[in-house]
Amino acid sequence: MDEAIRMHRRVFCLVAVMWAPGVMAATEPLEKLVETDLLTVPVLTMFVLLLIVFGWGLHRIRLERRRAAQSMSALTESERRFRTLFEHTPEISVQGYDRNRRVIFWNRFSEKLYGYSTQEAIGSRLEDLIIPDCMRAGVIEGVDKWVNFGEGIPAGELTLRRQDGAPVHVFSSHVMLHGRDGEPEMYCIDIDLSARKAAEDQLRKLSLAVEQSPESIVITDLWGSIEYVNRAFELTTGYRADEVIGQNPRVLNSGKTSPDVYKGFWATLMRGESWRGEFINRRKDGSEFVELAVVAPVRGKDGTVTHFLGIKQDVTEQKRAAAEINRLAYYDGLTGLPNRALLMDRLGLVLAVSRRQPRQDALILFNIDRFQTLNDARGHAMGDLLLQALGRRLSGLLREGDTLARIAGADFAILLQALDIHREDASRRALSVAEKLHAALREPFDLGSETAVITASLGITTCPDDADDTPLEILRRADTALHRAKDAGGNQTAFFETAMGDVARQRFRIERELRRGIPAGELRLFLQSQVDERESIKSAEVLVRWAHPERGLVPPGVFVPVAEQSDLICELGVWVLENACRLMAEHGSAGRELRLSVNISPRHFRLPDFVPWVCELLSIHGVDPSCLTLEVTEGLMIEDIDGVVAKMQALTAFGIRLSVDDFGTGYSSLAYLKRLPLHELKIDRSFVQDAPENSDDAALVETILAVAHSLHLQVVAEGVETVRQAAFLNARGSMIHQGYLYGRPQAASEWIPLWLKQFDQVLP
Template structure:
């Protein structure tokens, strides 16, 4: 029985036969929309509409049945065509069935027509469904075969039945190698028992398993596959197969490792970096709170590393940093962390030292001594043999429940800074008093930065006289006129400025102010030479010479009246660069003075190569030369060196007449010290000179 209304196309030239067909179908309960056509033009028009079934007479004048059938099939391949005719030969009927008609009915046997139509519709629907399924299956097969993921179908005995091309590409095997084989042949020994247990548990319970497998290709190379194994169930729920999908994530995992390395490891030394150190410290703080133990963080850097780096080049400096990291790693416990924080600064995390703070401190001190001893052993780096010392700052923790890694690192750095003020090779443990000092230094640096721009700095001059007591020049000294604390001496802020670029700003300000003073009309007539201190940090700047030239040009001062004082530390950094800078400025008339002469260790070896005009005897020798034979001998040696090299000599710290007499008896010496005048504001000093 046909329930739904049909759209029926009838090809019939005889109206009476059409009515006969229509009446027969209605009589048998077929509800339909009918259309009768009788020529090719009407056929072409009718085929613009979709139909459920076509009833066609074989003998319609002007229409060839075979041509008509092909035309219908071209438009609607699955549209059932039933031939309804008065008579047709057996051979013709067979041919037409071969060409695609569903059935044929003689007009005098129309009783079969409803059942034939119903069967044709059922077969057409089944055919369409089958074709749709075949298309879907073909698409699925193409998708599986062309998938970038490796796909395998495995039976219940764990034998591979099918693999796609990507599976072969990823594993390097051929189909012959893997069909019928257990997929475990690909597995690497790196797969843990827990991974296998989780996999088999999921499979026996009929669940999907996902995870990472270390696999081996046919050539033995290893790859990492993100794998999904899913059961294949029949409609009754029975599992017949498993589908394994492999995604080669080796490059992704390697990229993750590289990203992690870049984020948490120093590229030069391959040690943990600051970020990883802080992360490990976070873990250690948490562990300490649970077990009640104390740990320690040691912060250190290499004494005079910049000198090594400048003298030997960056390559030597980098090689030394790597060697230091390797030596430290070899000499610490497993579980301790050695990290490169920045530049030549390292951090060492000592975990779980002892429950008592005193015991932990003793252990940390013992480790510190081992570090000093280990790093003091010579480093043989290519053709170079380098011996170093380090300063250590140690912070024990926890100090409180609020301890954070950044707090601990700050305390260790504070202790490190304090250890450096004591000299080379020192170790200092953090104490609360150091925290106060650090905060005070921070405040001074912040206020000093503002003082430079707010006009709080002052130029003071201290007179220099010859043997007869005649003023021949002065040394320019900086003072800080603080709006609340009054006049601050340089000892309170210059060391802090030296640790940052503030000293460069102060140097430039001082040089410019002295140039302005000497370029004034009332000072031009005074043939005085003014000495200005230049910090090593400023001298090392690549644009140092340009800055000096700019100061001269902007003020119009006579450069022959200027002396730039440099310390011995400048000389050993990069002798060729030092000579080039000094020579260029000397050619303009500027003089150079070697300040604090005799307190260093390398001046004599370099002195003859430098365009030096003057040396200054440090006040530590001058103060005791009249009562200490060693100091007296040193002063005499310095005077002898100066005489043979035709250098002017300035003695600092001359405070009593006996000291002046001692110097005058041994050569031509310019005196500077309280005996001849304390430092005073530049304006006051200039006013006295003009009188």
């Protein structure tokens, strides 16, 4: 019985231990307790049940703790993963804010996007970091409503602010979470849109540029169907976009573009290259226009051609303007004939052809005789009508390929091409054309209310003259021949001859070298004495010589006539007068009065500032104006006698003396002599030399002396070379003599000592 009870107890203990894991540590004490007699079966059963309940409760507690520990570990790991994920998320900014809008989380891309480091951002307020001033109030209000009332903040595009103040374009979305403490936390997820915005801006600019481009832009597929046209296309062609989309650009074809252009166009595009050229197209209203087009293949990413892009510019007006510019540059505005520039171009072409194949051409220059008289008598409008009628008439006389050009004024030129291979035969044919021209000009010209009959002078030269011939040389030869024809009295034809060319070349060389020599200091001042009847030097005439570095001393008869035909005569006159004033100023002191006479050319005298310039020159050098005599020729009085008289009066009022040089050889008139404020007449040497033997010359000299005496003018006789001539003059009155009998012209440095010696001898 006892043994059975003991076994029973142990079984309950084992059951208790199995159902109450929490009492496993008390197994040994429990066994001891079982061994005692205190536990009866009921008590033991109750005790075991209690142990089971207690152990199970303890097991549940441990189990809950284990689960809580595992849950906490998982949460911690989740948070770590969350932070790691958003900390290193590329191209996405993640920021966390507490309910007071202070930063609690700031990932690395936020640092890059907004410029604030994590240390700078944590603890700072949202509105103080990235919110522009204009958005601040709205952001604060929106966040507060979300935190306090659960009103969500809509996602969308925003323009926020970097640390440096630069704008940042982002797409922003927001998430509300609760922290461990249950407090709300807001997380902002911002995606950087700067690159997209830049691309969109670029695309928008490109789209605006294409749409607003002044050039027409057309995009077609590979089969030529139009897929896009811009506004300029519509304005240029008159077609709306919806009218041409799907159409082929040949809808604009006028039929006037050469088929070769289209052939080259497609051949170029099929090679994958860009084509540039012009199309003559037709607008919707039927009007034609010219387009300068650039068409290029458009390639995809794989390099294959997907479309064709055409950029076209309406150049109709430019073409018209270019044609007008060409007309103005190469055609005469009055007659419509080629001008000098085009003539020179064609002369150049003629020479180029003649170098490849032997042939002779000819150039005819002609000038309407006395055209200025017709202009003055009937007016410039009538002169213009004549020039136009002349152009029309002569154009009908020429062969195809010949050129009729208006050079200037009443000067015309005719270029006759390929007359013959021999110069003599070409000259005869050119002369035949010249005779036709004279005959054509003899026919009256109908000028509306009037008619006109004219003649012309013609100069002819053949070309090429040699292998080095030039257009300018050809024109120069023809011009030389023309002047010869005019010198012969007009209504003449003259051929260029070699001797004529030699003279012209000589004159050209002299002018060119003199133009260089004057500023180079190559001129020399010479003086020739003017004496009274006792052969005492009273004054001197100023002459000029040219000390050429290669040809030595050049006499004035060689270079002065050349200077007279150009502006060089004025430059020459300035040099002579300035040096004469220096000489007078240098030797006119100490009671000595150096009196000099200086020749003035009509061209120099007519300059508007001549009088004030001479007066200022004398004042600058401190020269007594009465010591200077200006010699002018009678030719000065032919034109504008009133203006000449006014200038002479101004000069004499200043104290300058005036003399008429070579009196009796030009336009001698007592009428103008009475008006001119003269002091002196100079008898030309041609009268003086033969006066002792020739009664006619003697009578002329006596007449001149009588005129001078009646007008109270001093007389200077030039060219006195013999004693007999001097005696003849002295027998007829008191006058000044000048000539080789009293001395040849001398360099100023040689003449001055002779004058000083005589001057010192007569001093008291």
